[in-house]
Amino acid sequence: MKKIICAGAGHGGLTAAFLLAGSGYDVTVIEAKKRSELGHDWHDCVWLPEFERLGLRADDPGYVMPFFHYTYHNPAQTAAFTVTSNDISNLRMADRRYLLDILIDKCKKCGVKFEFGKKITGAIVEDNRVAGVHTAKKEYRADLVIDAAGIDSPVRKTLPEISGIQREISQDKIIWTYRAYFENKFNKPAPESQNIYFFHCGNPGMDWIITERDFVDVLVGSFVPITDEIIDSALEDFRRIYSHTGERILRGGTVNKIPIGKAIPKFVWNGYAAVGDSCSMAEPMSGSGINRALTAGSILAETVMNTGDEDLSVENLWRYEYDYLKKTGENSYSDAILREFLSGLSPEDLDYFFEHRLLTEKELGSGGVSFSSPAEFFQKAAAFLPKSRLLPGITRALLKLRTAEAVKSALPREYSQNAYAYWLKLYNRL
Ligand SMILES: Cc1cc2nc3c(=O)[nH]c(=O)nc-3n(C[C@H](O)[C@H](O)[C@H](O)COP(=O)(O)OP(=O)(O)OC[C@H]3O[C@@H](n4cnc5c(N)ncnc54)[C@H](O)[C@@H]3O)c2cc1C
Structure with a gap:
């Protein structure tokens, strides 16, 4: 029976954990915090259908509140608009600890073991693969380490250069x-x-x-x-x-x-797969961090199961990355490009965009991240903007949007160093 370690009780890791344990894998979650300290102490936005798809009920009215439309205000607070066009019927504000309770209960029912209060200090790397993780006191060995330890994951940060995995998330x-x-x-x-x-x-x-x-x-x-x-x-x-x-x-x-960036380019290696914030899957303000992690966890579990008795090598785990990027990447590259452009604007520029209706409900369509048409926005901005100093940025963003199309089509279905290197070159241009 293959042994799986989930580093951190992140949402994607817990999802993969219960699916794999339910199919007979030996799964242990190692989490730094005590059980009683786990999770953020507030509500966050989640998309219910993803929970339902995984057979999880997350609709207890004691812990789940309705979601309302956002109203956006410009820096000078002279213009505001409310986005009402997006479909929020399946969005809820759910208590974060309640969501973790649901995932952990499910894990326990499926036979996942938990070690709370154990802080992982890094990956064990042997023979060109991740062979487990260690804490200050103990080594935990496994056929696969699922990295669900969040943005500052000590597992990702201690991978060797040869893994090709980006160790730091840039500031x-x-x-x-x-x-x-x-x-x-x-x-x-x-x-x-x-x-x-x-x-x-x-x-x-x-x-x-x-x-x-x-x-x-x-x-x-x-x-x-x-x-x-x-x-x-x-x-x-x-x-x-x-x-x-x-x-x-x-x-x-x-x-x-x-x-807030796009996912790191490679999140699998021999004996290693990252999910959720540990590989930057979240899209802020869209209520996607938790859902993306859940989606990734379920795709990863399926990939592992389909691998059968074969080694959990980078070649076999690549299928998880491929399927995840295909499923979620179609719009997320262009959203990330627009987000990057907007976050680089000065307050005066943003005021101009609001007051002249260059940035409207249409662009901020679904919670400020799932922009309806980034290309249309940049064309409109370029045509009406008297501030020519912004034009180079707009041109760069339009070129990136074109590159995004090439990135999508160049993503290799099967992993090979050459095919990956070619794709990476394009991906890094985004
Ligand atoms: C203020 C705020 C608002 C947000 N709003 C939303 C929202 O509305 N909707 C949404 O979907 N997302 C939202 N997010 C993002 C969301 O929290 C994450 O995207 C989501 O939790 C997925 O992250 P994760 O499960 O991969 O990791 P995390 O939730 O970060 O979990 C990582 C786990 O690993 C553990 N860990 C870390 N280091 C170690 C170690 N050394 N050893 C062992 N364990 C370790 C941590 O204790 C933690 O339990 C918000 C985040 C913040 C901070």
Whole structure:
């Protein structure tokens, strides 16, 4: 029986874990935190059909709230619009700990073993493959290590160069977030919108404030490492605009990182496969981080099962990466290109885009990430923009969109070093 270690109780790892254990694999999850400390202390957006597809029910009204449309505000707060065209009927704000409870219960029912409170320090690499992981005290050996340890995974970071896997997620592909629920001083009922502010208080990034009856959900998102000053100025401004935002923190109050770039180019090697944030699968603000991880975990489990008695080599595990990128990559490259362009704009540029309706509900169609037509947006921006200094950036983005088409078609179905090297060259141009 093949032995699988899941490094970290990330969502994709847990999904692969229960599917594989349910098919007879020997699966152990090694998680740094204690069971009681696991998961973020707030609600996040999830797409229910992906849970249902995996036979998971995540609709307990005690833990799941409706999702409302976003209203976007420009840096000068002179223009705002609400995106109502996107279909939100299957989106919910779900308690993060509740979601992990569901996944862990399922794992336990399928025979997955758990070791909580064990911090992995790195990968064991032998004979040109990952042979397990180690903590400060112990080695854990396996035929496959599923890396579900998030953005700072110690497994990914200790892989050898020969694996071809990018060990660091670059700083400009990260958004730092502070998130807390504050008391709602006046118990005002929830307005049917979630407010998102770009360059709030002059800080490069995006913040949100969502009013619920019992609390006010504040997220401060920064493209540069977040400081107390950034958090304090955002809170002060929100309290000025939304006077019901109290001082007392009810939940959360922590700083975390979210990967905002496209997935790292290679996330499989001999005896190794990464899922979720450990290989940068999330698309911020789209409610995709959790769902993408679930999707990846299920594709990985299927790949492993289809491999049968054969070695879990890079050639065999490549099928997982191929299927994942085919399933999710069609729009995500162009979305990432538009996101990158927008995140490089100055506050004045963004004001211009909002006030002249170059950036509208149409572009921010589905939660600010699944843009309806990036190419159309760039053409419109190029045609109406008097600021010619932005034209080189727009031209670069349009070229990248064209490259994205080539990247999609060049993705090799079977892994070979040459075919991968050719694809990588294109992928790196995005
Ligand atoms: C403020 C905020 C808002 C977000 N909003 C959304 C949203 O609305 N919708 C959405 O889908 N996603 C959202 N995300 C993103 C989402 O959290 C991730 O994309 C999602 O959790 C997938 O990550 P993961 O499961 O791969 O890893 P993680 O959730 O990061 O889990 C990794 C696990 O590995 C463990 N670990 C780390 N290091 C070690 C180690 N050395 N040894 C052992 N274990 C280790 C960690 O303790 C953790 O349990 C948000 C994130 C943040 C921070």
